[in-house]
Amino acid sequence: MAFELLTPDEMAEADRLTIGAGPVDGVGLMRRAGGAIADVVLSRFPSAHPVHVLCGPGNNGGDGYVVARLLRESGGAVRLFATSAPRAGSDAALAAAECPVAVEPLSAFAPETGSLVVDALYGAGLSKPLAGDVLAAVARTAEAGVPVVAVDLPSGVSGRSGEVPGGAFKAVITVTFARKKPGHLLFPGRAHCGEIIVADIGISDAAVAATGARCRENDPAWWRALFPSPAKDAHKYSRGHVGVFSGGIAATGAARLSAMAAARAGAGAVTVLSPGAALAANAAHLTSIILRRCDGLEDAIAFLDERKPAVLVHGPGLSPEPEVGRFALELMGHASGRFGALVLDADGITSMARQRAAFFEARRRSGPALVLTPHHGEFGRLFSDIAADTSLSKLERALAAAAKANAVIVYKGPDTVIAAPDGRAAINSNGTPLLATAGSGDVLSGIVAALMAQSMPPFEAACAAVWMHAEAARRFGPGLIAEDLPLALREVVAGLSG
Ligand SMILES: NC(=O)C1=CN([C@@H]2O[C@H](COP(=O)(O)OP(=O)(O)OC[C@H]3O[C@@H](n4cnc5c(N)ncnc54)[C@H](O)[C@@H]3O)[C@@H](O)[C@H]2O)[C@@H](O)CC1
Numbered sequence: 001m002a003f004e005l006l007t008p009d010e011m012a013e014a015d016r017l018t019i020g021a022g023p024v025d026g027v028g029l030m031r032r033a034g035g036a037i038a039d040v041v042l043s044r045f046p047s048a049h050p051v052h053v054l055c056g057p058g059n060n061g062g063d064g065y066v067v068a069r070l071l072r073e074s075g076g077a078v079r080l081f082a083t084s085a086p087r088a089g090s091d092a093a094l095a096a097a098e099c100p101v102a103v104e105p106l107s108a109f110a111p112e113t114g115s116l117v118v119d120a121l122y123g124a125g126l127s128k129p130l131a132g133d134v135l136a137a138v139a140r141t142a143e144a145g146v147p148v149v150a151v152d153l154p155s156g157v158s159g160r161s162g163e164v165p166g167g168a169f170k171a172v173i174t175v176t177f178a179r180k181k182p183g184h185l186l187f188p189g190r191a192h193c194g195e196i197i198v199a200d201i202g203i204s205d206a207a208v209a210a211t212g213a214r215c216r217e218n219d220p221a222w223w224r225a226l227f228p229s230p231a232k233d234a235h236k237y238s239r240g241h242v243g244v245f246s247g248g249i250a251a252t253g254a255a256r257l258s259a260m261a262a263a264r265a266g267a268g269a270v271t272v273l274s275p276g277a278a279l280a281a282n283a284a285h286l287t288s289i290i291l292r293r294c295d296g297l298e299d300a301i302a303f304l305d306e307r308k309p310a311v312l313v314h315g316p317g318l319s320p321e322p323e324v325g326r327f328a329l330e331l332m333g334h335a336s337g338r339f340g341a342l343v344l345d346a347d348g349i350t351s352m353a354r355q356r357a358a359f360f361e362a363r364r365r366s367g368p369a370l371v372l373t374p375h376h377g378e379f380g381r382l383f384s385d386i387a388a389d390t391s392l393s394k395l396e397r398a399l400a401a402a403a404k405a406n407a408v409i410v411y412k413g414p415d416t417v418i419a420a421p422d423g424r425a426a427i428n429s430n431g432t433p434l435l436a437t438a439g440s441g442d443v444l445s446g447i448v449a450a451l452m453a454q455s456m457p458p459f460e461a462a463c464a465a466v467w468m469h470a471e472a473a474r475r476f477g478p479g480l481i482a483e484d485l486p487l488a489l490r491e492v493v494a495g496l497s498g
């Protein structure tokens with residue numbers, strides 16, 4: 001399976017390259033696309049009666065004319081409703097000319113119980129919010145409760161961003177071609193797609209590669225080779241040592257969640273660095289995790305010099321006060337020869353927003369590898385200018401932030417985006433609402449740290465951690481609280497190592 005995600009522009013480029021290389025031409029690709037959709041309709045909805053095919057003016061509509069023709073040829077009841085005729089001489093016009101089904105105006109479309117809608121109004125070429133007859137068709141379809149098969153994308157969903165600027169069809173199945181687009185995985189678009197089927201219409205891997213697309217759907221298939229497995233002669237420090245900073249007496253649990261997750265994700269040693277005032281609280285709850293007093297930068301540097309941990313986690317259970325951010329900045333300044341990577345999470349990010357200029361300046365110079373794990377609110381605080389640019393998709397925001405902070409960004413949510421400063425990115429698709437529970441982010445930061453501590457490169461470590469976190473939640477199932485996640489990781493790690 002191929003995991004690249006192509007924006008509509010990149011997909012159009014892959015189409016052009018395929019047509020250029022021959023022998024198939026544009027209308028040939030369209031016939032294959034329509035054929036793939038007709039196959040889905042016939043196999044998945046054999047008793048739909050009639051099938052209403054809705055055609056727009058572009059190539060998405062062209063696919064629809066092919067579907068209507070094939071369904072008619074197979075003896076099914078088909079009606080075809082169009083917004084307007086395709087442009088003369090276009091591939092869609094050729095497909096329309098081959099279609100024997102009478103064309104009715106979209107305003108006459110009124111789906112009845114037992115029918116099926118094939119939405120071929122707009123796909124990759126969506127250029128503005130749905131309106132007029134098209135919006136009325138969306139409403140009538142929803143009212144009638146009839147299933148929708150969407151061609152390429154549910155009309156109204158942006159393939160680039162997943163945004164739905166007006167209304168959009170809600171499909172039961174979306175059939176797309178060659179590769180998914182970001183809009184299939186980013187919300188709210190994802191919620192409109194239903195099951196996504198990727199049909200092979202003969203776009204070659206070489207044509208996809210030539211588009212230069214650098215975003216992928218997150219999947220173990222492409223990072224598993226880098227997933228750590230302990231060497232036969234491993235000892236605890238060679239398996240990677242992670243240090244996690246604890247909050248004060250009333251906020252120690254977050255660091256422990258992160259530390260436990262780091263240990264379960266394979267770090268050989270994990271140390272919780274606790275303020276003196278919170279030592280007793282931490283000590284009461286820790287067994288295999290090492291506990292060490294840390295009341296400021298001096299203590300932290302003494303720990304680094306003595307124990308040389310590979311990765312530090314800073315943020316869970318801390319406070320948004322500027323001194324927390326200053327501490328992390330100073331820590332980064334002392335990283336050389338002492339630790340390799342830092343994970344900044346939660347208030348570690350919020351507190352940094354108060355000294356963002358110094359932070360971004362420091363990140364322009366060399367420093368430790370850095371992974372930031374903001375949710376939407378934290379992202380907006382540290383990257384306020386990027387967040388304010390509403391023309392950007394979540395993917396584009398994450399990439400801009402990664403470049404600005406010279407860091408891997410894990411922009412969390414139901415459609416977590418992982419972006420690297422070199423332009424690579426991934427969109428996660430195994431997320432679950434079970435993870436919307438207090439403390440689950442602390443667990444994630446620990447997994448990222450543990451994988452980096454075992455020498456997994458930061459981008460792949462972040463992708464693997466996001467996937468494992470969701471997989472652990474899915475395996476545990478309903479009733480999950482953050483404390484359950486570290487133990488649930490056991491099976492996930494075993495599955496990846498085996
Ligand atoms: N050779 C190719 O390029 C292939 C393209 N394919 C299909 O082609 C589609 C892309 O075709 P197009 O680039 O023609 O784009 P679309 O068919 O998605 O839409 C383009 C047309 O719709 C108009 N439009 C867009 N949004 C509108 C709105 N909200 N209200 C009113 N009018 C609107 C545009 O002005 C333009 O005329 C893909 O989604 C896919 O279904 C497939 O047939 C495979 C081959």
Ligand SMILES: [K+]
Nearest residue numbers: 119122153155
């Ligand atoms: K469509």
